[in-house]
Amino acid sequence: MKRAFLSLLLLFSTAPFAQSLLSDVQQSVVNAPIIKGEFHQTRALIGVNKKLISEGYFLVDKSKGILWVTEKPFPQTVKITQSELQIQNNSQVVMRLNSESQPGIKYINELLLSIFSGNIQIIEKMFDINGQSTKKGWSLHLTPKKSGPSILRNVDLAGKTVVDFVSFETNTGDLTQINFSKVKTPDSLSPDEAAKFN
Template sequence: MLNKCRRLFSALLLFVCVFPAHALTLSDLQTRLSAHDITRGDFTQTRHLAMLDMPLVSQGAFLLSQTDGLLWQQATPFPLSLVLTGKTLTQRIPGQADNIVNADDNPMVFYFSRLFLSLFQGDTDALAAQFDLKLTGSTEKWHLVLTPKQPPLSQVFKEITLQGAEHIDMLTLHEVRGDHSEIRFTKVTFTPTSLTEEEQGEFGD
């Protein structure tokens, strides 16, 4: 019986070695992250600053639309909404007028805003123009390291890392000065597959 169990275990190991998890290419990853028109979920952002003993933590919900952009709704420590589209970045704080930024008004802010939209959408073609990309792992768990090629990104970020499976689980920003931020995504869902009227209003539709 013991020998039979050993033979079975050996056969299982051989099966795992012969049929490993499928390795991802950058093209595979882009296809995977853009497969769903709508992605919703919660986020927890933890920012570690060298000058502070305790990290700064914010939480809220996000909505990513492949056609409309990114809606980032912070709930704590104070309410704040950011709406990022291909043309504008809009900041909304309750009781205040909307602050709208476009490429003509502030090219540098909009440059970084577009970068983060590319990150969330997994647009590896756009990211490859600005970063050296190193992808490891498989369809079950992948890890993407982005190293800036040139200023202004190389003056701000040492590297940016993404990791996940079907979607991005965590985004980490490592800054040149030593600070870093981690954004974890939870309760991610791909339904409903269209925007609600309220969400359409957030994007200005």
């Protein structure tokens, strides 16, 4: 996971150790109302030989939702809130899905917010959790519970005070890996950033 760990790591798989691990992660991750940073995403899709690479930045406002702004290879903005998922190309809305007709949107919003904020309680409701923790950082391997998201095979997370790596594998075998950098927790969004949520 592009992260150095000590050679002797303890794998937490039983309930008491899992609770200890989750407690360590919860205490390590900064709990901030606003998180922003840059991302580098690589997608490997079944049946597609070439990996799809994109770069950009993200904004998380727990009271509003998540903005995923792709700058390369072409501009695109994805806005996810509790009520809808919206995709914009060059400021023009090309897709809008309502959470009432698409209940999965609420799940996506909750999962992403819980990942960025380290809200282990929500993650624990959706997934069985294994992982490891050292002074240099932590990593989690999430497997959906029977009542959890059926579209995912597993999710991997790694970080220290913030989440700096996420990997999603779908049941069809598609793999998305995202590295985060320059992550900050400002007190507020700039006027321009706040306007993007409107």
